[in-house]
Amino acid sequence: xxxxxxxxxxxxxxxxxxxxxxxxxxxxxxxxxxxxxxxxxxxxxxxxxxxxxxxxxxxxxxxxxxxxxxxxxxxxxxxxxxxxxxxxxxxxxxxxxxxxxxxxxxxxxxxxxxxxxxxxxxxxxxxxxxxxxxxxxxxxxxxxxxxxxxxxxxxxxxxxxxxxxxxxxxxxxxxxxxxxxxxxxxxxxxxxxxxxxxxxxxxxxxxxxxxxxxxxxxxxxxxxxxxxxxxxxxxxxxxxxxxxxxxxxxxxxxxxxxxxxxxxxxxxxxxxxxxxxxxxxxxxxxxxxxxxxxxxxxxxxxxxxxxxxxxxxxxxxxxxxxxxxxxxxxxxxxxxxxxxxxxxxxxxxxxxxxxxxxxxxxxxxxxx
Amino acid sequence: xxxxxxxxxxxxxxxxxxxxxxxxxxxxxxxxxxxxxxxxxxxxxxxxxxxxxxxxxxxxxxxxxxxxxxxxxxx
Ligand code: SF4
Numbered sequence: 539x540x541x542x543x544x545x546x547x548x549x550x551x552x553x554x555x556x557x558x559x560x561x562x563x564x565x566x567x568x569x570x571x572x573x574x575x576x577x578x579x580x581x582x583x584x585x586x587x588x589x590x591x592x593x594x595x596x597x598x599x600x601x602x603x604x605x606x607x608x609x610x611x612x613x614x615x616x617x618x619x620x621x622x623x624x625x626x627x628x629x630x631x632x633x634x635x636x637x638x639x640x641x642x643x644x645x646x647x648x649x650x651x652x653x654x655x656x657x658x659x660x661x662x663x664x665x666x667x668x669x670x671x672x673x674x675x676x677x678x679x680x681x682x683x684x685x686x687x688x689x690x691x692x693x694x695x696x697x698x699x700x701x702x703x704x705x706x707x708x709x710x711x712x713x714x715x716x717x718x719x720x721x722x723x724x725x726x727x728x729x730x731x732x733x734x735x736x737x738x739x740x741x742x743x744x745x746x747x748x749x750x751x752x753x754x755x756x757x758x759x760x761x762x763x764x765x766x767x768x769x770x771x772x773x774x775x776x777x778x779x780x781x782x783x784x785x786x787x788x789x790x791x792x793x794x795x796x797x798x799x800x801x802x803x804x805x806x807x808x809x810x811x812x813x814x815x816x817x818x819x820x821x822x823x824x825x826x827x828x829x830x831x832x833x834x835x836x837x838x839x840x841x842x843x844x845x846x847x848x849x850x851x852x853x854x855x856x857x858x859x860x861x862x863x864x865x866x867x868x869x870x871x872x873x874x875x876x877x878x879x880x881x882x883x884x885x886x887x888x889x890x891x892x893x894x895x896x897x898x899x900x901x902x903x904x905x906x
Numbered sequence: 907x908x909x910x911x912x913x914x915x916x917x918x919x920x921x922x923x924x925x926x927x928x929x930x931x932x933x934x935x936x937x938x939x940x941x942x943x944x945x946x947x948x949x950x951x952x953x954x955x956x957x958x959x960x961x962x963x964x965x966x967x968x969x970x971x972x973x974x975x976x977x978x979x980x981x
Contacts, residue, residue: 539912539928540912540914541912541933541947542962543914545968549975550971550972550975553974553975553978553979554974554978556978557948557974557975557977560978573908574909576907599908600907601908602907627907627952652919653954655935655954656952656953657935657953658953677907678907679954679955680907680908680949680951681907681908683938683954683956684935684938684951684953684954687935687938687954731908732910732949732951732956733908735949735956735957736957737955740916758909761971765967765970784967784975786958786960786966786967787960787961787963787967788949788959788960789957794938794939794956794957796937796938796939796940797939797956800938817920876918886907886909887909
């Protein structure tokens with residue numbers, strides 16, 4: 539596939555790794571913010587390929603994983619209301635909430651449909667005018683503009699039975715929250731490539747400026763990630779942290795202006811709760827008042843039981859980059875992709891799922 | 907969930923485009939990339955084109971990688 543295969547060349551990758559090894563002299567810790575990067579790193583065995591002094595940590599960049607149990611519980615409660623159809627991306631359906639999952643609600647008779655796109659959710663609304671069709675809006679800046687587009691479309695077309703439960707989240711505020719907490723010392727951040735397609739690089743410039751942490755935005759093929767690591771190592775070795783774009787075929791500093799405009803037309807920032815991290819100021823997106831007839835939070839009032847967490851699951855620590863999946867006692871034993879205990883084992887971007895799916899011998903052994 | 911894949915735009919019709927993924931033709935919404943033209947590659951995310959791939963920049967990155975690789979050979 540064009541723009542994919544070229545960035546997977548094995549031979550070239552080994553040479554870039556050897557360049558990184560030559561350049562890198564001190565022990566460093568890099569955080570890949572995005573769960574998509576975690577998966578690529580595990581899939582291609584990049585952790586094992588990189589020199590031992592470079593440690594990689596996953597961050598909070600998995601939208602399903604960071605969705606708070608209270609939000610998930612609300613989605614489940616909505617699904618159990620009469621005459622509703624829940625539409626959602628597939629990853630959400632198996633995530634255990636406080637008392638149940640969407641899948642279990644479906645077994646109890648809830649009409650829950652997996653969609654690939656918000657355009658599918660709109661189509662379901664058109665075809666079921668007597669039902670309330672609710673889309674569970676999960677995702678970062680990558681996804682929020684597509685949901686905004688659906689809301690604007692619904693308004694233009696006069697689709698009145700469509701609404702969105704917005705659980706969207708913004709990435710720069712949570713990075714700031716992690717860095718402010720000082721819980722984990724990070725030397726460089728692999729910034730989320732497809733979020734930055736929308737936002738551009740500018741909203742991340744505060745990281746090197748205010749926290750003196752190296753930053754580079756990466757694509758998702760192995761050579762993209764290695765190029766990004768190379769740039770980070772170079773910044774760290776030269777003590778010159780800054781914001782670099784290592785995915786220039788997709789990212790402009792100013793981002794995608796039409797997408798940002800649409801997102802800001804429909805949504806406004808609001809405080810929101812992240813799993814394991816807590817409330818982060820202005821890190822969520824709520825639907826603006828002028829679109830409130832599409833806001834499931836305004837349309838449906840439900841009394842919720844307080845959310846509760848599974849104490850044994852360490853997703854919270856993993857999302858704060860203070861632990862890796864293998865440090866969880868349930869990993870691979872009581873918790874597997876077939877029987878997931880936490881969202882990080884369910885989501886296709888979850889760190890636990892990535893570590894489980896691509897288990898390999900640890901460093902020092904053959905990584906091929 | 908932030909997965910996006912590069913796909914080729916075959917034709918453009920209003921807010922919709924016909925795209926090709928591994929030989930299969932499909933529809934994509936291009937409301938977020940209004941300047942897209944036939945022949946461009948776009949990043950497809952949940953049925954929407956969220957960005958246009960810059961072919962010149964793609965070539966530059968590959969050139970840079972190859973230069974780095976040849977440096978490693980000299981050592
Ligand atoms: S292995 Fe399972 S229980 Fe442990 S942190 Fe990951 S998702 Fe939670």
